[in-house]
Amino acid sequence: xxxLTRRRFLARMGQFSLGATLSTAVLARITHAGEKGTRxxxxxILADDQGWGDLSVHGNTxxxxxxxxxxxxxxxxxxxxxxxxxxxxxxxxxxxGRYHGRGGVRGxxxxxxxxxxxxxxIADAFKAAGYATxxxxxxxxxxxxxxxxNARGFAEYYGFTSGHWGEYFNPPLEHNGKFVRGKDYITDDxxxxxxxxIEQNKSRPFFCYLPFNTPHSPFCVPQEFWDRFKDKPxxxxxxxxxxxxxxxxxxxxxxxxxxxxxxxxxxxxxDDLRLSDNTIVIYFSDNGPNSWRWNGGMKGRKGSTxxxxxxxxxxxxxxxxxxxxxxxxxxAGAIDLLPTLTSLAGIARVGDKPLDGxxxxxxxxxxxxxxxxxxxxxxxxxxVSVRTQQYRLDTRxxxxxxxxxxxxxxxxxxxxxxxxxxxxxxxxxxxxxxxPKGPDERPFPVGYRQFxxxxxxxxxxxxxxxxxxxxxxxxCSYFVNWTSPADRMTWAIEVHAAGEYxxxxxxxxxxxxxxxxxxxxxxxxxxxxxxxxxxxxxLIADQDRVPRKGESIMKEFRPLSLGAMxxxxxxxxxxxxxxxxxxxxxxxxxxxxxTLR
Numbered sequence: 001x002x003x004l005t006r007r008r009f010l011a012r013m014g015q016f017s018l019g020a021t022l023s024t025a026v027l028a029r030i031t032h033a034g035e036k037g038t039r040x041x042x043x044x045i046l047a048d049d050q051g052w053g054d055l056s057v058h059g060n061t062x063x064x065x066x067x068x069x070x071x072x073x074x075x076x077x078x079x080x081x082x083x084x085x086x087x088x089x090x091x092x093x094x095x096x097g098r099y100h101g102r103g104g105v106r107g108x109x110x111x112x113x114x115x116x117x118x119x120x121x122i123a124d125a126f127k128a129a130g131y132a133t134x135x136x137x138x139x140x141x142x143x144x145x146x147x148x149x150n151a152r153g154f155a156e157y158y159g160f161t162s163g164h165w166g167e168y169f170n171p172p173l174e175h176n177g178k179f180v181r182g183k184d185y186i187t188d189d190x191x192x193x194x195x196x197x198i199e200q201n202k203s204r205p206f207f208c209y210l211p212f213n214t215p216h217s218p219f220c221v222p223q224e225f226w227d228r229f230k231d232k233p234x235x236x237x238x239x240x241x242x243x244x245x246x247x248x249x250x251x252x253x254x255x256x257x258x259x260x261x262x263x264x265x266x267x268x269x270x271d272d273l274r275l276s277d278n279t280i281v282i283y284f285s286d287n288g289p290n291s292w293r294w295n296g297g298m299k300g301r302k303g304s305t306x307x308x309x310x311x312x313x314x315x316x317x318x319x320x321x322x323x324x325x326x327x328x329x330x331x332a333g334a335i336d337l338l339p340t341l342t343s344l345a346g347i348a349r350v351g352d353k354p355l356d357g358x359x360x361x362x363x364x365x366x367x368x369x370x371x372x373x374x375x376x377x378x379x380x381x382x383x384v385s386v387r388t389q390q391y392r393l394d395t396r397x398x399x400x401x402x403x404x405x406x407x408x409x410x411x412x413x414x415x416x417x418x419x420x421x422x423x424x425x426x427x428x429x430x431x432x433x434x435x436p437k438g439p440d441e442r443p444f445p446v447g448y449r450q451f452x453x454x455x456x457x458x459x460x461x462x463x464x465x466x467x468x469x470x471x472x473x474x475x476c477s478y479f480v481n482w483t484s485p486a487d488r489m490t491w492a493i494e495v496h497a498a499g500e501y502x503x504x505x506x507x508x509x510x511x512x513x514x515x516x517x518x519x520x521x522x523x524x525x526x527x528x529x530x531x532x533x534x535x536x537x538x539l540i541a542d543q544d545r546v547p548r549k550g551e552s553i554m555k556e557f558r559p560l561s562l563g564a565m566x567x568x569x570x571x572x573x574x575x576x577x578x579x580x581x582x583x584x585x586x587x588x589x590x591x592x593x594x595t596l597r
Contacts, residue, residue: 039205039345040318041279042126043198043266044337046094046211047259048087048138048164051289052311053236053296054215054256060294062236063229063253067264068315071283075317076326076364082333082387083286083312085303085380087163088113088140090286090334091211095121095141095152097338097349097357101379101434104442105141108163109459109474112440114142115152120351122338123153123207129347132201135159136194137211143460144444145451150176154209158193162459163475165213166554168220169543177451185222187214187255191262195269202273205345210266215255217290219248219546222258226545229254239299239407242292249293251545277319280344282337284314299408305378305385305395306408316364318344328363331389333376336360375423377430384427391416393423443494443571447501452596456574458589461491470588471552478552478590488577489589493522495567499596503527503565505576506557506591510536513583520592522567522574529562531587557590564597 053060057069057077084090088108089100092115096103104116115121127133134156135149143161145151158175165171171182171189182189194210214221229250238244263283270276288302288309289295300306314332316322321344335357342349343359362368376387383395392400392408399413399420413420446454459474465487469477479489503520514534520527537556578586 038278039129039131039347041205041275042131042207042282042341042345043194043270043279044209044282045263045266045284046091046137046209047256047283047285048211048213048216049252049287049290049302050215050256050259050285050313051293051295051301051308052285052298052313053294054253054289055313058296058313060236062232062234062249062294063257065256065260067260067267068283068313070267071263071281071315071317074319074324075281075315075322076328078314078316078328078332080329080331080387080389081284081312081314082310082331082376082378083284084334085287085305085309085378087138087216087286089379091140092119093334093357094337095119095123097122097335097355098353099335099356099377099379099434101436102353102356104436104440106436106440108140111442111444111460113140113163114147114442117146117151119353120349121152122341123149123209124351125153125338125342125347125349126207126345127153127155128350129345130205132156132197132204132206133209134194134197134201134206135209135211136197137190137209138162138164138213139211143457144446144454145177145448146445148177148451150451156197159190159211160213162457164216164473164551166218166476166552167540167543168214168218172556177453185258187212187258187262188222191265195265198266198269198273198275202275212259212262214259215252215290218544218548218551219251219255220543221251221254221545225254225258226251228257230545234294236294238292238294239297244292245546247546248291252289252291252293254545280316280318280341282314282316284334285312287312297407303380305380305383307387307392307402307406309380310378310385322364323366326364326366328360330360330363330368330371331374331376331387332360332363333357335376340364375426377427377434379435384431386423386427386430388423391419391423393420393427397424399423443492446493446495446594447497447499447567447596449497449596454594454596456491456493456592456594458489458591461489464488464490469552471548472550473552476552476554478557478588480588482578482586482589483581483584485578485581487586488575490573490575491592492572493574494571495522495569497596498567498569500564501567502595502597503562504559504593504595505562505587505589506593507531507560507587507589508536508555508557509534509585509587510583513585513587515582516578516586517580517582518562518576518578518586520562520565520574520576522565523570523572525566525568527562527565528579529560531560531582557588559593560587565594567594
């Protein structure tokens with residue numbers, strides 16, 4: 001290790017918090033870049049709803065993120081990196097190198113988040129090249145096989161496949177298709193599993209994808225992080241006119257500091273295992289901030305196709321290959337990661353569909369010359385904006401010079417009519433080329449031998465009659481107010497393999513209401529059962545630092561077995577209804593599972 005490298009390393013170690021230490025023996029084991037001549041490992045860390053401004057490296061003095069800042073200093077910082085306005089589309093674009101509309105991703109819930117199964121992913125490419133592949137966290141591109149991460153190139157998966165989760169402490173999760181219970185705070189737990197994966201695969205190339213689900217709401221964070229923020233003045237505030245809620249800001253930033261602490265744990269392990277010099281580490285976020293808070297004066301937040309809704313932090317470190325302190329001013333985006341990482345690793349992509357992304361490795365390695373201008377499109381709920389190096393055309397057709405007016409305050413379309421016309425034409429062509437035509441009629445697949453258990457959560461079902469969701473956000477919701485034999489809930493499914501299926505319903509029911517008779521049917525098959533015994537757990541209401549808005553307060557659901565049911569191949573509604581209601585209600589339902597015998 002050179003004296004400069006050692007000084008940098010020791011300086012960084014001084015910034016680690018919460019009792020982190022390293023011995024001289026660990027320092028002595030660090031190797032130079034490329035010493036073993038192996039293909040680089042890949043570690044990708046994705047934050048959820050963290051804005052560009054939620055980092056101290058970008059100038060926010062309300063918080064400290066030393067470990068993420070370290071990645072920016074010791075690698076490359078992309079100054080204008082663009083993702084989507086919401087979560088699932090960004091993940092699809094990262095996975096495929098293609099705009100999310102091409103892969104069937106239209107939204108964030110009720111099946112709209114699923115990535116078409118004929119799309120090949122970045123994990124498919126690295127797995128085909130001999131890498132160990134693992135994902136740990138929020139998937140958000142489909143729950144049932146073959147949408148599940150284990151079917152998309154990830155041999156190892158631990159986390160949850162929904163859009164967001166309602167329980168952050170000891171949460172219900174899954175491990176390779178089997179339900180498990182997480183340990184302690186979810187971000188720490190996901191990091192624990194990523195650390196174990198890296199340890200297990202330290203002797204071979206690995207591709208580790210760590211998509212956190214924070215600082216996405218609900219706003220829950222461990223006490224030690226909350227204590228640092230709960231009464232802290234916020235020196236840097238949202239733009240004038242934006243309705244900032246300071247308790248939300250404080251908790252979101254506390255969650256960001258928790259992420260930073262976990263990033264520090266990952267970096268330390270890479271050092272301990274002598275993997276740092278041959279590991280590409282990437283950190284980015286999936287959209288703009290999930291509340292009004294300081295974001296560098298940009299217009300918009302999560303859900304908006306303005307700059308503040310789609311510009312995200314992005315840092316990449318590869319010691320000895322990417323020069324520390326590199327700043328890339330050229331625009332880039334999540335669609336660029338697949339072609340860039342396969343290029344840096346020297347592996348071939350799989351699949352033959354054309355990519356929308358570009359290989360930006362010349363920008364990272366300092367070998368680019370005459371880099372051409374380009375357009376990056378942002379889409380959300382029929383709104384489309386387009387960004388070039390200098391301009392943004394917003395969804396209303398207003399044109400902004402982003403170099404002179406980064407806050408999008410002055411529409412210059414009348415002064416630059418040729419530019420505005422060119423970009424409007426580009427948006428029209430992009431809409432025609434990329435966005436799906438017609439409604440999404442994909443059923444939820446059931447019955448694959450490779451993955452016998454099919455989950456059918458409430459978010460994928462449709463309530464009828466009096467039944468409604470436990471909250472307005474379908475993700476992590478459950479069905480409530482089931483009061484009548486006329487009520488029912490349905491799932492549009494397609495059975496792949498005919499056979500006998502074990503049926504379980506994850507439910508709660510107060511003792512006074514136990515005993516209703518229920519029926520699950522599909523085509524000509526039916527199975528009946530009794531809602532018994534009663535199971536009436538309390539709501540989990542002590543996790544939140546800020547009260548929830550539009551999100552379900554969760555509770556523990558248990559499986560009610562209905563026995564076996566024969567399902568024939570085919571497509572149609574799977575229907576759950578009550579034949580007899582014993583009390584005031586039948587039960588609350590979070591999930592049905594169908595397990596092929």
